[in-house]
Amino acid sequence: MTAMLSQIRRDPVLLTLWLALVALAAVWLAPFVFITFTSLKSTAEVMGSGAFAPPAEPRPANYVEAWSRGGFDRAFLNSVQVTVIKVPRGLAIAALAAYALARMHSRWNKAVLLFVVFGTMIPFQVMLAPLFTLVNGMGLVDTYIGLILPYLAFGVPYQVFILHSFFRGVPRELSEAALIDGASHFTTFRRIFLPITLPVLAALLILDFVATWNEFAMALVILQDKDMWTLPLGLMSFQGQFSNDYGQLNAAIIITVLPAVLVYLIFQRYFVSGLTSGAVKG
Template sequence: MSTATLPATRVRNGIKVPKQARDYVRIGLWIALVIVMVIWAMPLLFVFLTSVKSESDIFTTSSFAIPGILDWENYTEALDTGNLVTAGTNSLFIAIVKVPLGLFIAAAAAFALSRIRFKFDTIILGAFALGSMVPIQVALGPLFKTILDLGLLNNPVGVILPYIGFGLPMQVFILHGFFTAVPKEIDESVRVDGGGNLRLFLQFILPLSKPALAALFILDFVATWNEYAIALVILQNKASQTVPLAIQGFQSQFTSSYGPLNAFTIMSILPVLIIYLLFQRYFVQGMFTGAVKG
């Protein structure tokens, strides 16, 4: 004769309620998340602590030791001796112009490929997918010659145009998958009301695609802000430098000045951090939606 095993109970407010079994999978995931977070945060913590230490503290204390007195003079010295203000302004201008413009062009192309039927549309989409695999380095020579012939050397437009061109393939491919998942019934309702493709694109598809566009905005802003190879070839004078070039120049001049060098690095990542905090609520949603629905 078998007996049924009653679930364990506990008393809560005078009422017996069943105990919930421990979710060991969730506990394991949280432990893994904490470990990954610590590993990711350690380099950033090291850079910040070094940026607020004096030269003597850097060489006499542990790398992760908190200094008794925070030396904010490193930040002042980095601003005075580096080219951060000019380089930051240049990088911000390039990113503000390139990222929205590039995303709009990519969204328009993805809309055409997902909503308008025409010959060779699948081949064109495949060409965009292959274009995302082409490394920038193979095009630096021809790119320099083209920009030189156009008279755009040391000009922000000289890097904005290549940035848009190299960023389009991946953006079109991702947005195409997202747009394809948008119900076709929306198209029919717009057409019944007398609307065309332009109204459908601007008033319906783009608003519905905010999570995907926000995720791509963050990724594209970070990529544009940190881009080095094209900027090194096209922007050759100090007045037109971007942040990565300014960091490289500052490091070559002040190799042993670890405090100001790390302070320079911390200040250079602040705009990227601000952009992420502004759009982070859309980031995960947009990336997962594009990955699943595409």
């Protein structure tokens, strides 16, 4: 640590870079500090103190009251149900599809891959109206299947694109040796490709979990029954009812984002290495 500090002092470029990183980190952390401090204050203290002033008398009861008043227990379970069903299945579908496109030769592979990649270029916001018409026509409004299927449709193409690039970079001799020994493509995928793909899958799991957990617009269109609302919709409802109770409102925000933060912290060591592997191979 001492040697690193000494090197930074001697190198003006490195010092400038570190100062820029510290300033950038401060900008990113400022909203989190504000929300955390505000979540522990009473309304009177919020109005009478500075935005970044720590709470004089912390009120952890704000979290309990926000959880109870906002009915977040039901919304939390709804979000868990949707995320636990969607994220693993999306990764499984994407991994199998990417392997097939990268390793199972067919004259249609490039056309299918191009079609899949094209799906990453369509912003789902422009598809909300026709999507609702399609889901409603299938009788899937106010069902989690009606929500999970569009989630898969918009999430899988990006995952296929990343995993396909990674699979193309794996030495061909590994899969060919397994196939010559009589292994099926599924066995080759499960025993050779899946273990070395775990860092990439962990990175994609983080991205997919956060995107699914925080998704708002599609859930708002498809889930009209409040008893089926996910956490972002529950937070919207809480904000509409208790917008002047700043302490509990910020506590509700932390309750909503905390699971995504925890998942990132658990898998963050795989995040950079996984995305780098998927980006540079192939």
